[in-house]
Amino acid sequence: MKPAIRIGVIGLSVHSDDYTNIINGTPGGNGRQGCLVTVLYHPPGNPDVEFKEEQLARFSASVTKNGVRLVNSIAEMLPEVDAVMLLTNDGRPHLKEIMPVLKAGKPVYVDKPMAESFANVKAIFRQAEKYKVPIFTSSPLRYVRRAQQFAAGETVGKVTGAETYGPAPIQKSHTDLFWDGIHGVELLYTVMGTGCEYVSRTFSPAGDLVTGIWKDGRTGVFRGLRSGRIGFGGTVFGTEGIAEIGGFDGYQGLVDVILTFFKTGQPPVSAAETLEIYAFMAAADVSKKKEGSLVKISIA
Structure with a gap:
C-alpha cells in the first residue's frame, strides 16, 4: 500500500x-x-x-x-x-x-x-x-504534554508568568541562544504566548538569565545552563495555581504535529510567532553586548 x-x-x-x-x-x-x-x-x-x-x-x-x-x-x-x-x-x-x-x-x-x-x-x-x-x-519542547496543557489554560488557569530552563551552549557561528537555547525559549513561549516587548540578558560563562517583559505586564524568564546538571523544565504561575512543567517527554508529540501539517498544509506555529521567538533571542544577544541593558524586540 x-x-x-x-x-x-x-x-x-x-x-x-x-x-x-x-x-x-x-x-x-x-x-x-x-x-x-x-x-x-x-x-x-x-x-x-x-x-x-x-x-x-x-x-x-x-x-x-x-x-x-x-x-x-x-x-x-x-x-x-x-x-x-x-x-x-x-x-x-x-x-x-x-x-x-x-x-x-x-x-x-x-x-x-x-x-x-x-x-x-x-x-x-x-x-x-x-x-x-x-x-x-519548532523545538520538540513545545509539544511536551504539560506545556500544551498550560498553553490551553489547564492546571493553573490563565498564565501570569513563567520561568523555564534548558541547555545553552555557545556555538560561535550562530547567534548564542539559537543553537540549543531555542528549546527553553520556545518552551517559555509555549506557555506564555506571544507579546514580549523588552528583553534583558545577564551573561556569565556558567549560564544566562534572560528576562522578557510582555506588553500586558507579565514577565517570563529563561535560564540557560552551561555548568552543573543540565536538563529541561520550568515553573508556570497562574491565576489558579503554580505548577512545574516537567522534563522532556519524547519526540512523538512534535512528529505527530509535523505529519498532520504535511497532510493539511496548515502550519501549527505561525510565522509571526516564530519570528518573535527568534527576535527575543536576537534581542538577548544585543543585551549581552550592552552588559544586560533592556532591549526592545524588533522584527523589522
Whole structure:
C-alpha cells in the first residue's frame, strides 16, 4: 500500500534517526498517520558542528534499516517525495538547502536552529511566502504534554508568568541562544504566548538569565545552563495555581504535529510567532553586548 505522504529528509542527525524510527517504525508497514520517510540526502557538513563519522554511520544504518533510500542530491530526492523535513544539524546552510524545496512547492518542516542569524530566519520566511509554500519550525519542547496543557489554560488557569530552563551552549557561528537555547525559549513561549516587548540578558560563562517583559505586564524568564546538571523544565504561575512543567517527554508529540501539517498544509506555529521567538533571542544577544541593558524586540 502506497503511503499517503512520502517524506524526504535532508540531513543525517539525531533527529533524522529518531524521527524516522517513530514514523516508519509504526506497526502495519504504512507508516505513522499513513506517512513514510522514503528518501534521505545528507549534504556535506561544516566540520565545526558535524557529527563524528561513527555517529553518521550509525544514523545511516538506522534509517536504511527503516527502508529509507539514500540519494546523492536534493534534486534527485524532490521528484520522489510529497513533503520534506530539513534536519541538518547546522543552521548556516538551511537557507541554501531550502530554496530548491520551496521552488518545487513541497511543504517543509525546518529543524532548529532555523538559521544561524535572525536575518536568515526572516529570509527563509520571505522565500516561503514568495513561493506560497507552507513551512514551520519548532523545538520538540513545545509539544511536551504539560506545556500544551498550560498553553490551553489547564492546571493553573490563565498564565501570569513563567520561568523555564534548558541547555545553552555557545556555538560561535550562530547567534548564542539559537543553537540549543531555542528549546527553553520556545518552551517559555509555549506557555506564555506571544507579546514580549523588552528583553534583558545577564551573561556569565556558567549560564544566562534572560528576562522578557510582555506588553500586558507579565514577565517570563529563561535560564540557560552551561555548568552543573543540565536538563529541561520550568515553573508556570497562574491565576489558579503554580505548577512545574516537567522534563522532556519524547519526540512523538512534535512528529505527530509535523505529519498532520504535511497532510493539511496548515502550519501549527505561525510565522509571526516564530519570528518573535527568534527576535527575543536576537534581542538577548544585543543585551549581552550592552552588559544586560533592556532591549526592545524588533522584527523589522
